[in-house]
Amino acid sequence: MHISDQEIMSRLKSSKEKDRAFQLLVTKYQERLYWHIRKIVLNHDDSDDVLQNTFLKIWRNIDSFREESSLFTWLYRIATNEALTYLNQLKRKSATPMNEVSEYLQQNLEADEYFDGDDIQLKLQNAILTLPEKQRLVFNMRYFDEMPYQEMSEILETSVGALKASYHHAAKKVEDYLNNIE
Amino acid sequence: MHNQEDTPIKLSEIRKENPFRVPGNYFEDFQARMHLRIEQEMQPEMKKPVRVIELLKPALSLAASFAAVFMIVYLPISSIQKRQLASDSPSSEVQIETDHYTYLIENMDENTFFALFNNGDSDEIPADESITEYLAANYSDYDIFMETQK
Numbered sequence: 623m624h625i626s627d628q629e630i631m632s633r634l635k636s637s638k639e640k641d642r643a644f645q646l647l648v649t650k651y652q653e654r655l656y657w658h659i660r661k662i663v664l665n666h667d668d669s670d671d672v673l674q675n676t677f678l679k680i681w682r683n684i685d686s687f688r689e690e691s692s693l694f695t696w697l698y699r700i701a702t703n704e705a706l707t708y709l710n711q712l713k714r715k716s717a718t719p720m721n722e723v724s725e726y727l728q729q730n731l732e733a734d735e736y737f738d739g740d741d742i743q744l745k746l747q748n749a750i751l752t753l754p755e756k757q758r759l760v761f762n763m764r765y766f767d768e769m770p771y772q773e774m775s776e777i778l779e780t781s782v783g784a785l786k787a788s789y790h791h792a793a794k795k796v797e798d799y800l801n802n803i804e
Numbered sequence: 805m806h807n808q809e810d811t812p813i814k815l816s817e818i819r820k821e822n823p824f825r826v827p828g829n830y831f832e833d834f835q836a837r838m839h840l841r842i843e844q845e846m847q848p849e850m851k852k853p854v855r856v857i858e859l860l861k862p863a864l865s866l867a868a869s870f871a872a873v874f875m876i877v878y879l880p881i882s883s884i885q886k887r888q889l890a891s892d893s894p895s896s897e898v899q900i901e902t903d904h905y906t907y908l909i910e911n912m913d914e915n916t917f918f919a920l921f922n923n924g925d926s927d928e929i930p931a932d933e934s935i936t937e938y939l940a941a942n943y944s945d946y947d948i949f950m951e952t953q954k
Contacts (some may be wrong), residue, residue, distance in 0.1 A: 674838060
């Protein structure tokens with residue numbers, strides 16, 4: 623059943639239909655948001671927690687959503703923030719620099735029973751983990767999701783030019799990593 | 805290390821596939837789990853009984869604030885004012901003066917009192933009868949005669 627964002631929004635504003643409309647929103651966006659989160663935090667269990675937190679935040683704040691951006695953009699922004707918050711919590715808990723968090727994520731990925739990638743896929747994920755946080759986001763959204771720069775610009779609140787440059791640098795670094803790794 | 809003489813790996817040549825997977829029926833179950841979690845989130849708000857004290861709390865806080873302001877501002881000011889009044893007209897002095905006049909009046913004989921009372925301040929002329937009575941009571945006929953001969 624296809625339902626438009628506008629239809630979901632108008633139903634969410636009605637107190638009688640709010641619960642049902644939210645279920646429709648979850649059904650429509652759960653997979654896209656899950657995969658977006660999964661590429662950032664990598665592990666399935668962590669992604670599940672982050673996805674639940676994302677929808678909880680959406681539920682709590684849906685009344686304050688002013689529709690200045692599209693629903694899709696708003697949801698992606700919340701999911702991205704929740705995923706980055708999770709990584710920041712990891713950093714605070716371990717009191718270690720980001721590269722050690724990357725090592726933790728790398729080990730987590732290798733131990734994750736829900737990772738089916740072959741050797742080159744594992745190397746690719748490890749290469750992505752070497753990127754700075756923002757470049758990781760840009761690379762994942764562009765390379766895997768093939769998201770248009772304009773949409774990325776609205777979600778990440780960064781200019782299209784800066785995103786293109788960021789992706790170019792990220793892709794170069796990933797290729798260098800893949801060509802130089804043992 | 806990757807041999808540089810080999811063809812360098814290009815991102816465009818890597819098969820773009822999703823290497824991740826999820827447990828079976830994950831997305832089917834997720835919605836139900838999410839629904840439960842949101843119900844839990846809403847439960848404390850819905851089931852919490854509204855107690856009278858909670859309704860009165862804002863009014864009580866306001867009253868307490870007013871009382872505090874009263875205690876802090878009004879009482880010290882009124883106490884200062886009272887002290888100021890007391891220093892302007894000391895009650896002890898008033899009391900001493902009152903006691904003094906009472907003492908004088910109590911020790912004064914009747915004639916002196918009336919004389920003081922009528923000490924030329926009154927323009928009222930006593931009646932002839934009262935003068936006659938007064939003279940009869942206080943003076944003998946001889947005294948009166950002698951006075952008239954002076």
